[in-house]
Amino acid sequence: MISEKMVSLVQNSSVIRAMFEEGRELANIYGEENVFDFSIGNPSVEPPIEVKEAIIDIITNDSPNLVHGYMNNSGYEDVREVVAKHINNTHGTTFVGENIVMTVGAAGGLNVIFKALLNKDDEVIVFAPYFGEYRNYVSNYDGVLVEISPNTVDFQPNLDEFKKKITIKTKAVIVNTPNNPTGVVYSEETICKLASILEEKQKEFGTSIYLISDEPYRELVYDGVEVPYLTKYYKNTVVGYSYSKSLSLPGERIGYLVLPSEMDDFLNVSAAVNVANRILGYVNAPSLMQRVVARCIDAKVDVEIYNRNREELYNNLTAFGYHCIKPQGAFYLFIEALGGDDFAFANAAKKHNILIVPGTSFGCPGYCRIAYCVDYSKVTGALAGFEKLVKEYQ
Template structure:
């Protein structure tokens, strides 16, 4: 009667959402202040004042039909030009409006790219640990997700394992840096080697292999770390960006895809992206927010809270006896669980109302994710509880 696959996706929530909902119920029982919810990557830094001021000015002074009406499918032409100019100023590129396709956030952007590229038998490679939704996004368009095991000492890429998984069926490689959930930033050396390997394999297989660069955390990179702009290293790169994290706008759903002129058969790729957006019912990105982000592009993001929270939680966990790679960006820690079964570990943590996400969901068993985009005071109060949890394993 209905699609079993869609029923499964609709009724079996992600582990992250399940833990978050548990936290809401538990808060009603014991009080919000007694719940230490590290489950959801929902920015706690307020939306910048300049975004609020731009939205108010646009709503007040622009004609309503220009603010709330349809735009063409790729997005408002003036907004796309403004965003392209901002990208060029930051990264020394030469894009203009025709290189951008505005989307309802990064999830829409990457799903559109998967749909646009995927043909029967195609494989998409990702590196553990990875955002769990990649699997359902890829499988929903008929592709196969291929996972490269994690390099847990620094969460860069295990190139020996990566090369084993490249086949003539490889259509694209998904890169997420700064990474959710590890907080790692791929180094320039990592991106250069990845690009070199793919260039060789393109020639060997006789077809393009794309990099899909998923970049919602690009602006949240800490001192000493630079996020390489991948189109400058590898021509067949599609950039998927979102303002959910940089402008703290996760609920407004606004982002874009960059399709460089240099990609193989630009016209076919851009046309397929437009077609994929059409069949996925992506009429156009929200009109108001197209105008807002175009006006605010290039404005600085305040990441000081994430820097403080990350350092506080990292040091607290290290002091409690956990093993963890120091965060380089995003707003997550990905420590090693204190027992092999990460689900059992996270279940035990609930005894202290510490809500953590098992690493298995990110393709990395034996670890857990803690999102520190929460109140600093909540992290401070959680640290004695992490010590009590760790003491149970001694």
């Protein structure tokens, strides 16, 4: 009885569910402490204390009808101003409240911008490896996902292939840096080249191509790496941000879109985003959490906790003989699957109670993703299994 479009999605989802159930079963057999689940990007680091303080302060002192009431579909005006100023202070931009739309996380923001922009069969380009949900977000609005094959040398985007695959139907390009699943940050050089290709192709086709920068991992960077702010390189940029990782609030569904005034057709795009936020049923981003993130605008989770996991895993796995790029951000390590078959390797890992995700899910077969947003004890506990795996494959 369900929608035809949903049939295969439901089937896929039961595959993922089966994986999850298998993990639960392993935990039942071997004990929770002996199962090493690196499959899900659910932050393990606690929100900064400012979040708790802000919630209690707001609930104790502010008017409940203001805190829990409706506001403009794009969010509270004062919250949007605070967010704009914070971006300006951090990145030297010149946004105002009207450039910010509060959204139900980054996933809500991406759905809203695609609803606003896409006509049937419009093309949206992604660089493999990429977050698999992009496929669904684009298909929700009958867009066509166009994949650029992975550059497995350094996981910077393959710009030669990119240039060739832009067509008159290309409406948007998604970049995700720091990247899920590789942890790679796209360099300023990459961004400049990518922007100049987009400029050239916009001229060639007489179209507007929007660069959608999905940035839930922006604050999770290591070794002082800089993540370029893309609106400064290309005017048709839309930034999608989320507090899911930066404040460890993934369940609260709070984030925002940045729509720069200088983008093509700004007034219509921002009006369309406002309407899309409403009619897709979000209505507005959760109200209390809007006020909370504005109060905690300078707060951030303790990235050092993820960094310790990163160093421990990277140093040991490479010493065991695994191949991977050292991640500069996010909380993922993307390793070459031993034996070359990512599904077979993920299954072999499961025999050591290690759960990892085949790279095929990210458009990059032959690799597996390790989500190290887990307790340090899980990282150290899994090392013996990872070492045994290498020996099995020798």
